[in-house]
Amino acid sequence: MSILKNIQRRKTFAIISHPDAGKTTLTEKLLLYSGAIQIAGAVKSNKIKKTAASDFLEIEKQRGISVATSVLSFDYKDAIINLLDTPGHKDFAEDTYRTLTAVDSVILVIDCVKGVEEQTEKLMQVCRMRNTPVIVFINKLDREGKNPVALLDELEQKLNINVRPLSWPLGIGSSFRGVYNIYKNSFAFFHSNKQQIEDEVKVFESIDDPGLYELFGDDTLTLKHDIDLVNGIYDDFQIGKYRSGQQAPVFFGSALNNFGVKELLDTFVEIAPSPVPRDTTDGLITPDNKNFSGFVFKIHANIDPKHRDRIAFLRVCSGKFERNKFFHHVRLNRNIKFSNPATFMGQSKSIVDEAYAGDVIGLYDSGTFKIGDTLTEGDSFMFKGIPSFSPEIFRELRNTDPFKSKQLEKGISQLTDEGLAQLFTQNYGNRKVIGVVGPLQFDVIKFRLLHEFGASCEFINYPSYKACWVKYENESDIESLSALWSNNLYFDKNKNLVYIAESKYSLDRAKEKNPKAQFLLSIEHNDLTLEMDNVA
Numbered sequence: 001m002s003i004l005k006n007i008q009r010r011k012t013f014a015i016i017s018h019p020d021a022g023k024t025t026l027t028e029k030l031l032l033y034s035g036a037i038q039i040a041g042a043v044k045s046n047k048i049k050k051t052a053a054s055d056f057l058e059i060e061k062q063r064g065i066s067v068a069t070s071v072l073s074f075d076y077k078d079a080i081i082n083l084l085d086t087p088g089h090k091d092f093a094e095d096t097y098r099t100l101t102a103v104d105s106v107i108l109v110i111d112c113v114k115g116v117e118e119q120t121e122k123l124m125q126v127c128r129m130r131n132t133p134v135i136v137f138i139n140k141l142d143r144e145g146k147n148p149v150a151l152l153d154e155l156e157q158k159l160n161i162n163v164r165p166l167s168w169p170l171g172i173g174s175s176f177r178g179v180y181n182i183y184k185n186s187f188a189f190f191h192s193n194k195q196q197i198e199d200e201v202k203v204f205e206s207i208d209d210p211g212l213y214e215l216f217g218d219d220t221l222t223l224k225h226d227i228d229l230v231n232g233i234y235d236d237f238q239i240g241k242y243r244s245g246q247q248a249p250v251f252f253g254s255a256l257n258n259f260g261v262k263e264l265l266d267t268f269v270e271i272a273p274s275p276v277p278r279d280t281t282d283g284l285i286t287p288d289n290k291n292f293s294g295f296v297f298k299i300h301a302n303i304d305p306k307h308r309d310r311i312a313f314l315r316v317c318s319g320k321f322e323r324n325k326f327f328h329h330v331r332l333n334r335n336i337k338f339s340n341p342a343t344f345m346g347q348s349k350s351i352v353d354e355a356y357a358g359d360v361i362g363l364y365d366s367g368t369f370k371i372g373d374t375l376t377e378g379d380s381f382m383f384k385g386i387p388s389f390s391p392e393i394f395r396e397l398r399n400t401d402p403f404k405s406k407q408l409e410k411g412i413s414q415l416t417d418e419g420l421a422q423l424f425t426q427n428y429g430n431r432k433v434i435g436v437v438g439p440l441q442f443d444v445i446k447f448r449l450l451h452e453f454g455a456s457c458e459f460i461n462y463p464s465y466k467a468c469w470v471k472y473e474n475e476s477d478i479e480s481l482s483a484l485w486s487n488n489l490y491f492d493k494n495k496n497l498v499y500i501a502e503s504k505y506s507l508d509r510a511k512e513k514n515p516k517a518q519f520l521l522s523i524e525h526n527d528l529t530l531e532m533d534n535v536a
């Protein structure tokens with residue numbers, strides 16, 4: 001098979017949701033349909049129900065580099081599907097944001113009882129930054145949820161996307177009968193059954209087919225009324241609009257009852273994009289470019305002391321990756337070969353000889369990689385678009401063992417390279433502030449510094465509002481910032497200037513006093529690019 005054909009078969013995506021909406025359940029059902037697993041219960045949730053750090057650390061130790069929870073590859077029909085897993089815990093949301101840079105589309109799961117929740121909004125903001133195509137799966141239709149029209153309104157308003165239902169439910173909760181596929185004129189009957197895999201589907205001439213009335217009596221009138229309404233309100237589905245991130249098709253179902261999942265998967269392989277071009281410091285690189293290239297979007301370290309390995313996850317963006325072939329590590333300007341790159345099929349990991357654009361491979365790493373690193377076949381460009389976002393919680397790092405300061409230095413450097421947290425320094429590195437998304441990360445850092453590097457530290461409260469990367473042309477643009485807020489100015493690991501604002505008020509004041517400078521809430525690893533909704 002030609003390289004191009006191989007690339008076109010690939011569909012690389014992630015499932016995103018607010019915790020508990022049904023991401024794990026849907027993942028498992030997709031694997032069941034594809035035949036990658038045979039029994040339900042094989043996919044373990046990676047979320048921590050209780051938010052205790054000890055639970056998290058225990059789970060991490062047990063699963064080790066449980067790569068199966070990082071990327072799952074499986075075949076379905078003619079497609080090779082790469083499903084990238086994202087952490088279930090909101091404290092590790094930044095990891096999810098970065099994973100979203102490595103996919104070509106997403107499936108968004110919404111709980112029909114709860115509607116759009118906080119984490120959904122954040123994740124969708126990240127998808128919108130890159131115009132990632134989204135398919136929405138409204139889950140748990142077997143429960144008394146919100147009215148479907150109200151749900152769609154909520155999706156449009158809170159997530160700022162245009163939706164287009166492709167199917168429509170008849171009833172909800174205890175009166176749920178199934179869904180009508182608006183484009184295929186077929187009805188899938190709902191049976192509350194966790195074992196049954198195939199949906200019972202009946203095809204009709206149209207929504208006016210008398211056969212529907214025979215089945216559902218007067219309920220058919222409600223269904224027809226709803227579908228007329230939907231067709232009147234929402235624009236027709238257009239694949240081009242979906243692929244450019246402007247229109248999100250919507251399905252209704254119940255992952256737990258295997259309902260609507262096959263329809264979702266069938267449509268997914270039909271419409272989801274194959275690997276798309278990606279932006280680099282040298283312009284767009286298309287997947288069919290014959291030279292290999294890829295970037296590291298995630299580094300997973302094993303916190304089990306018996307297996308102290310790290311895996312760098314690399315998304316192949318163009319050409320073909322080959323085992324034991326030298327590739328160029330652009331940042332280090334070094335050529336490296338990989339003798340045991342891993343790929344993941346279902347639950348098991350195996351050594352891969354070659355991988356194509358769209359694939360994600362795991363490279364064993366002893367500290368050569370940082371998030372955002374690019375590998376090429378000799379070219380010296382770097383991939384853009386791998387962001388760091390302003391952390392939400394800040395603490396000052398203090399060494400509690402003066403004899404181990406080197407170890408602490410090394411540990412913090414490595415953990416922040418992995419993307420576990422962000423490091424901001426001042427006074428030639430003597431003052432260190434660590435920024436994270438959730439407090440659980442501090443416990444993980446402390447644990448890993450002690451167990452992997454023999455360093456001990458404490459975290460001192462450093463209440464702050466936001467970290468903003470400051471972009472300016474001339475020193476004079478930040479004159480007042482340097483004079484009045486020097487205490488709040490830091491450098492990130494790439495020597496970019498960062499202003500850690502104590503409050504919204506002080507940020508507004510700093511902006512007012514330094515009108516020529518720009519204050520950004522996120523920064524790209526390989527480029528300081530301004531994006532409109534990025535400005536604080």
Ligand code: G4P
Pocket residue numbers: 017018019020021022023024025026045047088139140141142143253254255256257
């Ligand atoms: P997550 O990964 O998004 O966090 O969600 P997960 O799949 O773990 O699902 C969260 C809960 O919702 C689970 O129940 C799961 O069984 C349930 N669920 C998923 N899909 C459906 C559905 O279609 N209908 C109904 N009624 N429930 C659904 P749990 O009690 O928290 O866990 P478990 O004990 O069932 O594993």
